[in-house]
Amino acid sequence: MNLKINGEIQSIEKSNEEFQLEGLLEHLGYQPQLVVVELNGAIINPKDWISTKIKNGDCLEVVTIVGGGSYS
Template sequence: MKLKINGEIKTIQSPEADFILEGLLEHLGYKPQLVVVELNGVIVNPKDWINTKIKNGDCLEVVTIVGGGSYS
């Protein structure tokens, strides 16, 4: 399956015909509690990741949440 992930075309091999978004994120090494996912231009609620099927040609943007700031 070919996907565009963060602007880069990637070929993903899976023993299953379809990926579920939650499984794809784990397969790619993301920590689900630390990312926001946009699928084909729409932000997907984390509650829906387990029911969201990923299809060949889909476009994903995965943004990692980073904490930080300054202490005075």
């Protein structure tokens, strides 16, 4: 399966034809509580990740939330 993830084409080997979004994120090593996911231009609610199917050719943007700032 070929996917465009964060602007880069990646080939994902999987025995079945499609992934659920939640499984793909785990496969890619993301921590689900720290990411926001856009699939083909639409932001996907985390409660829908388990039922959202990823297919060959899909485009994902995965943004990691990073804490930070400065103390004054």
